[in-house]
Amino acid sequence: MKAIGFAGYSGAGKTTALEQIIRSLRTRGLRVSVVKHAHHDFDVDVPGKDSWRHRKAGAFEVLVVSDRRLALMREFEEPCDDLSVHEMLAELDHSVDWAIVEGFKRSDLPKIEIWREPAADEKPRTLRYPEDADIQAIATDDANCLPDDCTLPVLDLNDPANIVEWMLANGARFEYVPPATNHQENRL
Secondary structure, three states: OOOEEEEEOOOOOOOOOHHHHHHHHOOOOOOOEEOOOOOOOOOOOOOOOOHHHHHHHHOEEEEEOOOOOOEEEEOOOOOOOOOOOHHHHHHOOOOOOOEEOOOOOOOOOEEEEEEEOOOOOOOOOOOOOOOOEEEEEEEOHHHHHHOOOOOOOEEOOHHHHHHHHHHOOOOOOOOOOOOOOOOOOOOO
């Protein structure tokens, strides 16, 4: 399995780009899994449906299975902000070709930084790549907004097929090797 992170500020276009990247990988016959960072009290259940009712009744885990999909919801008894991206990747089926991680900008996975220049009325933002050695490339809609001394590959955010071609051509750098375990209990 290859694992790649996509990191960038909210509103930079990560989700839109990843939808197209996932489709492009799938049209090449590749299997893709996603780990997505969500905020606080998100929900994938529909209120009132059985899985929602079971979870609200206090179930620690609810596994919903059909002939087409499986979804696992696990409740934390207290907030758990220190899960590593590696613990989340361990939950995936490692027979997939690519695991795409959206968010988790501080993870130690090799990643592509998604960058859009903030609008004039938005707060200024800094690029992450100068301080993050795990960033392998920058995907942007305007290469002119990057510093002149940027030595990383610059990918066109508006051309997801080209981003996929770059990923495939550089696939060896994204081979996932889990870090050595320190025998900690998996908190997921």
